[in-house]
Amino acid sequence: MLRLIATSLCLRCQHVAALPSNLRPCATLSSAENQQTVEALYDLAVDIQKVRKLKGWVLHQCPAYTKEVADLLKDMGASGPIVARILAAHPEAVLCNPEQMQTQRDLWMSVCPSQRDLVGIIEKFPASFFTSSSHHDNQQNNIAYFQSLNLNKRIITKLMASAPQSFSRPVEQNEVMVRTLQQAYQELGGEEANMKLWLQKLLSQNPFVLLKRPEVLRQNLLFLRDRGFSTAELLRLLSNLRGFVTELNPDSMHRTLTYSQDTIGCSEAELRGIILKCPALLYYPESILAERFESLLSVGISMSQITETPNVLELTTQIVNYRIQRLKTLRYDVRTGSLDVLNGTKKDFEMSCGKLQLHRERPLFNPVAPLKVDG
Template identity: 85%
Template sequence: MRVWRFLQRKIENQQTVEAFYELSVDIQKVRKLKGWVLHQFPAYTKEVAALLEDMGASGSIIAHVLAVHPEAILCNPEQMQTQMELWMSVCPNQRELIGIIEKFPASFFTSSNHHDNQRNNISYFQSLNLNKRIITKLMASAPQSFSRPVEQNQLMVSTLQQAYQELGGEEANMKIWLQKLLSQNPFVFLKSPEVLKQNLVFLRDSGFSTAELLHLLSKLKGFVTELNPDSMRRSLNFSQEIIGCSEAELRHIILKCPALLYYPDSTLAERFKGLLSTGISMSQIIATPTILELTTQIVNYRIQRLTARGYDVRTGSLDVLNGTKKDFEMSFGKLQLRRERPLFNPVAPLKVED
């Protein structure tokens, strides 16, 4: 028996290999990254492909899913059917589910050992009247949250709700607030409720008012659960020293840019240095501290594009540099339009008094 198992580990499952070739799966990539899957018996390659095809997946999507997550073929048809039923209880349609599987195949093809926990957690989040899309995002981005006992998630939710109420949050807005928080950071459930409490105590002791704490809890995108007092203390001390401001002034800056709390001092040092080396002043950074959320590489690239258009960031507002790539392109486009639009139309007839 042991000899047979050893031989199985050494010999590739030819049915799997042939099925992969038929489905145009990048088998060399599979061999390189997850070759052990090709040695497994039994495997359900054709069954996985048939399930995805029945749901509307194209051949290229099926090949992609099996190349990046070949472990999918180890799920038997019964497991896959149960998974589809669980996901369809919160997913609007099969087309959207295929989109999720394409991006997060490991979240869909999971162990059957977790089905009961998944089912219980789905029911719990539905009982909170959370939007189905939020639940789907949680399942896709943080599947571990659904694999663990529902009691652990209930404890974290009750801790968040209690903190929200104690900080003056309105009951009527709690559902929207919770949805936004979970949407921004699906991994919030993987943290300890005690960490959240400790961080809030630290921030309160640092001088933030109740209203300001609620603002941070809402704006930190859940990072307040990923921090700890020691890391925040180092970041605060470094920021205050390099900016040269009072504690009250620093709190005001942090309310505009909570990133100062969770970036380590080494990252902050690099970004301050990068900004100042371009000729940007500290007063400009204080006026637009969210510029610190961008990497030095991104800032330099945007400055080069603006400089080529004649915009001097040393004298202008940093708002044009700020935001996502989409935000910057919009600001850049408006700036370019203002420069190219003529002040008057030389061929237009002049309006004169009769």
């Protein structure tokens, strides 16, 4: 993902980055750094050594607009340390024309709740903001299109930040993919009244779904239908997989399903039930599943426990082993108890451990309560 985002540079940056290093006019050993740029970055407390190591070619370019870009960010409310972090992570920003950046700010503010929010986005996704001016019309058209779908502005902003390529390309390409998603939702029995919320959630959880080929979605749904999943179950998978169904292909799913069925020793109907509990099983490669099954079985966990709580297979072996050892200190035996306690985020797990700790320390009787005496 970082590699994809990094390609979204300003027009000048794209031109320079596209040249082989031996052909860049300012990237040879004989060329001198632009001292005005270096001094301006020093004044802003930017980590120059990091810039030299990762993107030293930027320091050789003329003209550069370091002060202007910094002033633009500060005008939006960015503090000095934030400006320094942004320019250290994405020094190409100093090569972007200030007028273009002002246009970018106006464009983003048409969907961003506040300038403070925009600064936060730029800090996390600088390449998405400092992009080519040649993409401006496409960005504008795509914003208008997603607004016409009545999507929440925060969702549109998130799409622009995390999947900028989908806004840099012609709006027609996004229209095709959105129509494909909407048609699939309706054909699988999704209610019209809930479609906007469903689409909004899908795009929020997996913005890159827009960049996939529409035919991939249909091929995968047809494959799963042939494996016996009902229309309602396919809709459930399409929703719960957060768009990852477009990351898959029939061959990989066939291998994974075959391996899972052979390992578990279940019928196809039983396997479908397990998949509905844990859709992630569809996209984990056989090698990863083999490692995770082996790790769970090696500590005495039974296959019936795994099939009852298959989401445990979403956790890495390292995380599972750590959590099992932690539970042992709380005298919880995963071989006889529910595996639900292993699941969830780190915060969820810590909360479960806290409850087990309280249960362990709670006295069996209240020592200060008066004893009941018969008579």
